[in-house]
Amino acid sequence: MSNIVKIHGREILDSRGNPTVEVDVVLDDGSLGRAAVPSGASTGTREAVERRDGDPGRYHGKGVRAAIGAVNGEIAAAVTGMDAAEQSAVDETLIALDGTANKSRLGANAALGVSLAVAKAAAVSAGQPLYRFLGGADATLLPLPLFNIVNGGAHADNPLDFQEFMIAPVGADTLADAVRMGSEVFHTLRGALRAASHNTNVGDEGGFAPTMATAEEVLAFVRQAITDTGYTPGTDIAIALDPAASEFYHGGAYHYRGEDRVRTVEEHVAYLAGLVDAYPIVSIEDGVAQDDLDGWKLITERLGDRVQLVGDDVFCTNVTLLTDGIKAGIANSILVKVNQIGTLSEMLTTARTAHEAGYSVVMSHRSGETEDTTIADLAVATGCGQIKTGSLSRSDRTSKWNQLIRIEEELGSAARYAGRTTLTGQAVS
Numbered sequence: 213m214s215n216i217v218k219i220h221g222r223e224i225l226d227s228r229g230n231p232t233v234e235v236d237v238v239l240d241d242g243s244l245g246r247a248a249v250p251s252g253a254s255t256g257t258r259e260a261v262e263r264r265d266g267d268p269g270r271y272h273g274k275g276v277r278a279a280i281g282a283v284n285g286e287i288a289a290a291v292t293g294m295d296a297a298e299q300s301a302v303d304e305t306l307i308a309l310d311g312t313a314n315k316s317r318l319g320a321n322a323a324l325g326v327s328l329a330v331a332k333a334a335a336v337s338a339g340q341p342l343y344r345f346l347g348g349a350d351a352t353l354l355p356l357p358l359f360n361i362v363n364g365g366a367h368a369d370n371p372l373d374f375q376e377f378m379i380a381p382v383g384a385d386t387l388a389d390a391v392r393m394g395s396e397v398f399h400t401l402r403g404a405l406r407a408a409s410h411n412t413n414v415g416d417e418g419g420f421a422p423t424m425a426t427a428e429e430v431l432a433f434v435r436q437a438i439t440d441t442g443y444t445p446g447t448d449i450a451i452a453l454d455p456a457a458s459e460f461y462h463g464g465a466y467h468y469r470g471e472d473r474v475r476t477v478e479e480h481v482a483y484l485a486g487l488v489d490a491y492p493i494v495s496i497e498d499g500v501a502q503d504d505l506d507g508w509k510l511i512t513e514r515l516g517d518r519v520q521l522v523g524d525d526v527f528c529t530n531v532t533l534l535t536d537g538i539k540a541g542i543a544n545s546i547l548v549k550v551n552q553i554g555t556l557s558e559m560l561t562t563a564r565t566a567h568e569a570g571y572s573v574v575m576s577h578r579s580g581e582t583e584d585t586t587i588a589d590l591a592v593a594t595g596c597g598q599i600k601t602g603s604l605s606r607s608d609r610t611s612k613w614n615q616l617i618r619i620e621e622e623l624g625s626a627a628r629y630a631g632r633t634t635l636t637g638q639a640v641s
């Protein structure tokens with residue numbers, strides 16, 4: 213038993229240069245846990261509410277300072293003296309103290325910083341790495357990485373409607389091999405884009421952000437880059453998409469800016485199905501919008517037995533939304549982002565509920581990140597088998613891949629690489 217003796221929140225910068233929350237938790241045996249809180253750009257409407265600021269540049273830090281004030285004031289007063297190993301009790305205290313359904317009073321960013329820092333301090337106190345402290349001796353599964361190598365949507369200033377084009381080294385033998393393969397393709401793609409006179413600037417998650425108008429154009433480049441690197445598309449390296457469709461769904465239809473055309477729900481789902489037919493796509497996240505329940509039913513009926521259909525905005529890491537979705541028979545997978553719900557315990561409940569229903573779980577970063585690598589450990593602790601944490605450039609992204617490399621090395625012969633084993637739906641060949 214190690215009690216919390218000090219909680220200190222501070223303002224730091226995230227990868228977009230915006231202020232965010234970092235929390236230190238100190239225990240009576242001197243153990244220190246530190247956690248920094250990320251932030252999304254294409255946020256789901258039912259996410260827990262972070263106290264932040266709307267207009268970068270003009271405010272700089274007002275909302276974040278209010279969240280930090282809550283950490284150093286009300287939260288510190290309530291949580292100091294508690295046993296850091298009692299994560300559920302700490303998280304229940306945070307939830308009750310806030311008192312709202314969406315953590316809007318104190319801020320989900322205040323709650324999450326404390327929740328994660330407490331877990332990390334407890335792991336230090338127990339003399340264990342976080343993944344083992346939370347996951348036990350069975351936490352040996354290294355996740356399949358989904359590397360986001362082309363950025364569009366809300367994460368880039370190009371005309372691409374789809375937010376993320378990812379590659380997944382399903383045929384790698386180890387996580388370290390998967391990272392190497394991903395980076396090889398990333399560099400091949402850079403060369404191919406340059407050769408075709410496209411820019412090779414990167415977006416928020418470190419993937420290239422070329423001025424292309426259609427998903428097909430990107431997919432053709434990505435598939436060619438896989439082949440030109442010496443790998444077989446689909447067998448060695450598959451493709452995953454996050455269209456983040458809530459961002460371009462308005463008035464009951466999908467508005468494609470790049471092509472300057474509108475697709476009905478049926479046309480949009482048929483278009484995605486056509487992409488699955490034409491390319492080695494194994495996973496589509498938010499293929500339809502959070503408010504388009506008919507679209508979710510249609511896409512699940514049409515593609516659910518062929519590809520992984522991941523719910524991000526539609527579930528918001530919220531166990532109630534997930535349970536409703538399971539009952540409605542939509543999706544077959546959930547994206548899990550700790551800051552969407554605000555405490556570690558709630559995220560773990562959501563992940564467990566998904567697994568029990570046969571839904572796969574993909575651990576995820578946010579588009580605004582920090583150098584904090586906690587989600588790498590959480591992916592191994594939960595044994596979820598998949599993680600997306602951006603591209604193979606920018607330290608805010610590579611820090612997570614590098615942490616997974618370290619965990620794999622530390623596990624030695626006990627380490628197992630998930631490859632394609634945790635993908636739901638029928639993987640393509």
Ligand SMILES: C=C(OP(=O)(O)O)C(=O)O
Pocket residue numbers: 251252253254255256375454456524547576577578579580
């Ligand atoms: C990581 C994502 O983006 P954001 O953090 O902007 O919600 C996503 O939509 O999956």
Ligand SMILES: [Mg+2]
Pocket residue numbers: 454456497498524525547
């Ligand atoms: Mg998403």
